[in-house]
Amino acid sequence: MPLLRRVFALFLWMLLGSTWPAHADVANAPGANLQVTVITYGPGDTYWERFGHIAIELRDSQDGEAISFNYGVFDFDEKGFLLNFARGRMHYLMDAEPTAVDTGWYVQAGRSITRQRLAFTPEQAAALRDFLLWNLRPENARYDYDYYVDNCSTRVRDALDKALGGILKTALAARPGSMTYRQQTDRLMSAQPWLMLLLDLGLGPYADHPLSGWQEAFIPMALQRELRAVQVPDGHGGHSPLVIEERQVSPNRVQAPPPQAPDLRGPMALAGAALAMLLVIARRRVPLLFVLLAVTWLVLAGLAGLLMLGLWTLTSHHSAWANANLLLFNPLAFVLIPAIWRSRRGVATPRRVDGLLMLQLLAGLLAIVLHLLPGVVQQNQPWLLLALPAWLALAWSLRSACHVPR
Template sequence: MTHPCSPSHPRLYTALLLILLLFGLLPSAHASVANAPGANIEVSLITYGPGETYWERFGHDAIELRDSASGEAINFNYGVFDFNEANFFLNFARGRMHYLMDAAPSDLDERFYVESGRSVTRQPLTMSADQAAALRDFLLWNLRPENAGYNYDYYADNCTTRVRDALNEALGGVIKTQLGARAGGMTYRQQTDRLMSAQPWLMLVMDLGLGPYADQPLTAWQESFLPEVLQARLREIRIDNGHGATQPLLQGEQLISPNRLEAPPVVAPDLRLPLALSGLLLAILIVLTRRWWPTGYALLGTVYLLAAGVVGLILLALWTLTTHHSAWGNANLLLFNPLAFLLLPTLWRARRGFAASRFMDGVIVVQLLAIVIAVLLHLRSGVVQQNQPWLLFALPCWLAMAWSLRRNR
């Protein structure tokens, strides 16, 4: 699985100098964001559009602090990770992802995204002097090496939720209060499929691996785990103007650079028909090759059973051995599971005309019962895992496989 935020480009040397300046470890000849009075600090949300690489598909964002007196502007973001970190890929597989906060001059940060063809949007926010100063102090505290790291979660604790939470805290909780009372537009699964649709195979793998957690109804606050959703939702927020009325949180919106890449679709693709047709086609091929080409039948069946078994092992591992809670309780484990490995010898015996043993008959019945349970789980009321596409794919395949293995009996 991938993450909803794309990291900033490498800038270790610049970041080091920036930290030294911000914390007063190097002499500064002029006023800066670090020592500016709150009345001089302008706060903006900077939103970057999706990129081309799979880990950039969800976009990115940052908080910009600008000193109106000196003109210095710094972007603070939470999307930095290091591929060279010890055991990075092992920790990624376990769901123990270590991310970092970072900061860089705004022009340097934004230039990278402009050159990549990704959109850059600035939304100036209305904050009092005390609120702006408190946000600045928190971000500088968070930037310290001992505070910069956090344990990343795809949906609940990522680079955008950290930005959202920092703004919400500075504004006294007004963002969470208002967005928490409004319904979101899509589920985690729908947003993931929509944004990953440019990489169809990766989208299918991710959809297969997501459990019922990804299908819960979301509030607008929860759905703001995505940069573009947070950007849109901030347009709805109203704050106290200090005179008994309210005013918009946003002072305006400026498109710094337009998107020059292919934009993701507005809605998630419907996978039901493509996967249903794929499952039906595979089932027909199993039946036809069983009758007319035994060797082809054995090879085709082997590919299917191996794939089903491997997928089952991965789903089981995600549920029991990792902290990827978005993959826990996955009903697709009823459709694809390690029982498939037990049927491989029977498959090759069937190629030579031998019937399945009584034990293998039992394995086949258990697998068909698992399919029935998966269907019943999907039909029950309440929050249900939206795995209809995989049900439609697996059902004809397993029916054809069961018929072919028991045909000689």
């Protein structure tokens, strides 16, 4: 069933339930009968599952009916889905289904399931229920997805905060987060190293700003952690924990992400030094190998530059804008390929190629200066350590081309 029809069918079913006098369900149960639980699902094996998932469960304590509401549904059949995805204009949907159906898939997939029952008053529980049912309507279910600021976890966070009267945001915004967007991305994607490196390369300075606990709750597991420390009025002039019960109902059976982001500086520095040495040695001894290595580097650098430039100028992926890595990898690399090919015969580089090489080295120097300036937050040290030795070795090799024996 198409997703919009599925959402509409469930919403209609819940509304019709209110016309059955012998059956008290979540849609029309009094607030005193509603139990509010946050269900957090751990990361999965597939790359789009590495950030985990989260949902709000409303349970009618009278008859045990439990409905799980989540904001993580997208429709591949949507017109222009792939183009919208590439441009950063993704449309996601809210969905709801019986909790047993929702959790069954995660159990089978081996992903952990943790339940946190929350201390909502009857009025707050009813307000949350009314908001979720309103949000579930077909005309309200779709929203513009953003990886970091508007996703399945931030929508759950905002719905809880709305029902709690702003208590959640006040508490979480006052606490510093443990990592930046970049660090969380690298940590969670570390099981897929090449994809992690591609994402890290494409992230601009936006991804390196310090986060509050409120902002870091874009990660379901971070929101789960933050909820444990929130206090709410107990109705007697004091405060009590928002989470009144937490238990893991299904263990994790897939590879868990590391607690910290990997430090890429060492490996990337070694890779940059190794590539530079290979370029220098091959230029002297195996010209054909030098050509293959250099052309591969230039093609990859040019493609990376086109990708970053496109993300900045043609898409709504604001986390990729103003990326300083464009100074290290840019489309000008393509212009150097003919000179590399001619260098195998010891032909001196044309004056314009010398100018391009000098321009690229100055761009690398500018990237270092920008990184050292106070107030510049982009953490691109790994890419500086990779790119600069390679560009220096390439420049030296081309400048010395006319002195290489044929």
